[in-house]
Amino acid sequence: MTPATYLHHYQEDSVYSNVVSLVTDFGAREGVHIDIGCGYGAIAEPLRELGLEYIGFDADQASLQNLESRGFAVKQIDLGRLDETINRIEAAVGDRRLASISIIDTLEHITNGPALLARLRDFADQHAVLLAVSVPNGAHRDLGAKLLAGHWDYTTAGLLDHTHVIHHTDRLLTSMVRAAGWHEVANRDFHVESSDQAFPFAHPLLSGHTPASRYLRRIRDDADRFGTVNQLVRAYLPGARQAISLTVDPKEVRPFLSIVTRTQGKRLGNLRDLLLCLTAQTCQDFEVLIVAHKAEEAALFAVKRIAEDLPQSAREKVRVLQCGRGNRTAPLNDGFAAARGHYISILDDDELVFAHWVETFKQLSEKSPGCVLRATIAEQDIVSTGTRPDGALGYRTTSAITTPYPSRYDLFAHLSQNFSPTLSLAFPRVGFQELGIHFDESLDTAEDWDFEMRTAFVCGVESSPQVTGIYRKWCSGESSFAVHSKEEWLRDYNKIVAKHDSEYHIFPPGTVRLIVDQRNWIAKLERDIVDLRRPVLLRGLRWFFTRYPRLYAVARKSYDGLRIVARRAARRLG
CATH class of the missing domain: 3.40.50.150 (Vaccinia Virus protein VP39)
Incomplete structure (x- = not known):
């Protein structure tokens, strides 16, 4: 030198x-x-x-x-x-x-x-x-x-x-x-x-x-x-000195799960039911962050009172945060930013979870740490019955409990539609706090699907067939489906797809075979109906099965039938 x-x-x-x-x-x-x-x-x-x-x-x-x-x-x-x-x-x-x-x-x-x-x-x-x-x-x-x-x-x-x-x-x-x-x-x-x-x-x-x-x-x-x-x-x-260690403790004590619950203080009865479900969890290694979003003073006081009325062991796990900005996505970012758990799950104030909900996530994390964790969730329709005398929102169920969501996570199926309610998922905290995967606050709808996919692309998903909770599907009253128009949902859907399409991603094993089989099947179908001389139909089929790969598996089962129909049509047009 x-x-x-x-x-x-x-x-x-x-x-x-x-x-x-x-x-x-x-x-x-x-x-x-x-x-x-x-x-x-x-x-x-x-x-x-x-x-x-x-x-x-x-x-x-x-x-x-x-x-x-x-x-x-x-x-x-x-x-x-x-x-x-x-x-x-x-x-x-x-x-x-x-x-x-x-x-x-x-x-x-x-x-x-x-x-x-x-x-x-x-x-x-x-x-x-x-x-x-x-x-x-x-x-x-x-x-x-x-x-x-x-x-x-x-x-x-x-x-x-x-x-x-x-x-x-x-x-x-x-x-x-x-x-x-x-x-x-x-x-x-x-x-x-x-x-x-x-x-x-x-x-x-x-x-x-x-x-x-x-x-x-x-x-x-x-x-x-x-x-x-x-x-x-x-x-x-x-300025003042701060007691900050220059070394990091790799064994820092954290709760396993942080549960982020958005509320406006309008469904207080549901919130009580939710917290009751959490007090009965077989695994108590969690914290609860109730994020009051643009809640009025009386509603905020009622939310805090519900938390304070919990038994001491449960009360110590609960924090009430305030978020006075943005759309329904903002409280998720605030809650995730404040979370201390190794994993974070979203549990809205109208949902119910079974006693093994947290335990199932923990078992999955031991099998595949760092992955997004996914349990299976049931669904039930409910409708609003108006405001009760105590100011809480009343509701009643209108359907039996069903299990419409698949027990295994299919990444390709989720590219076109979300088959995983938020309470079925637990996300690694590091994905949000260290890797910068945040909720997109420009979205008014489907913000959970967008976040889920961006995290799944990086972290992968580990699934369990265990049914661990009930997603309450509101068929009347105030919900994201009622508040936002179909045009808004379509706008956000197209925005999310364009965002994913503009980036590089890692796909799971089996992807190459799926793509090859799909392209080969489409090519065979095209050859079989080429005599029909319908170029618009051919372009339509190619576009349809490329855009909706999940339907490819269903359509392929009908391949033989389609081939027979195509040949008969060709002979008639002879």
Whole structure:
């Protein structure tokens, strides 16, 4: 490594210009700026032009001599000796006003970064100063893609500079500065689509043009906004310290299931019945989040009262949240965001579950952790009987209990229609909170189907034939089917299909055979009726069976009959 490895010059649209913009926008306009780990001082001249007195601190004598030759004050320090370093900083500042501090491309080279930040926070008690920090992003999507293929390639400089001892991510840096008592006021993260780690050339996981790279990028981009961040560039002000651990406990205690229940406080009797079902669960490893959506004050009070009237063991599991925004999708996002369980299920306030509902999900999770879990659900029609004297909504059943939903999850069938009521499903929390698979709040209908499919594409589904609950199908009164018109349902349906069609997906084993059999069957049918000379019919059949693959299996059973009919028709048209 040559002495000029870290000789970087200031230029616009760079990490250095981003740091200067933070100092300009949030720092003081006069006083001393100290640059810790300054290197060759790329920001020295721009800060002097702002009216600040620049002092560079570094261990490298050559870079300090370069800065000094340009007319800047410098001090040599050893960040391994923090007491000595802080003393030198205090002596260099003296009685002058300290305006701001920067630490650029330095924390990744030392193992005592948290201690340095804490000591600077103590020093900042005497000065209301801005701290600007820049570190390489160890979570750039290029690094993740290469690590997937088993590569972690150190280089002489860049994201994986061979002298780096800490690889920061947004979460790690945020935890470090908060624990030290610094609070973020702005960021100017530096983005690059293709980093210095985008090698070798034409790597299928890095190019952005292959199905594999596009699929990985979509997952990464959905997870957070830092996939293309090359440098994390942040500004902080001193504040209270927070007790934050910089390590993660892999055995963190969480409930198995979080149950999110939307309510407007209009079906209080149903809500009581639902909570009663939950108190009788054979597995009590769950929490309940009742999300009151745009509930009036009296209704909200009634919902809270129902929760408070539960036995203490059940009451401790329940939290009541308020959501005053958006359509019926918004409370789902709020509930899922607040959930602590390993899995999350939606249980609306008009549904009933059997005693083994939670237990069935837990058994499925032990078999296939990380998958979407699906039990079988029964259905019953109910109608509204108006408002009761106590203000609750009355109802009565109008049909027997039926089981119209299949016991196994068919991904292809679900592409055209949802055969899984929300209470039949439990979603891994990580899918929402870590991978960024959220409910689409632009949808007024079918938001659960959209979310279900996007999660199933990534996580897969593990099914159980166990019937674990009853879906209450409202045939009158207020429901999503009554509130929204057929045009709205069709609009959202087409929007969801277009969304899925625009993305790359992983499909389960058996998909290739299904596609091949379908195409072969359609080709045979076309050959059999080609003499009918009905091109419109042929195009119609091709479109129909391609759009509705689930009907293909049914239609194929009638293939022989169709062939006979086609031949007879051909002879008659002879």
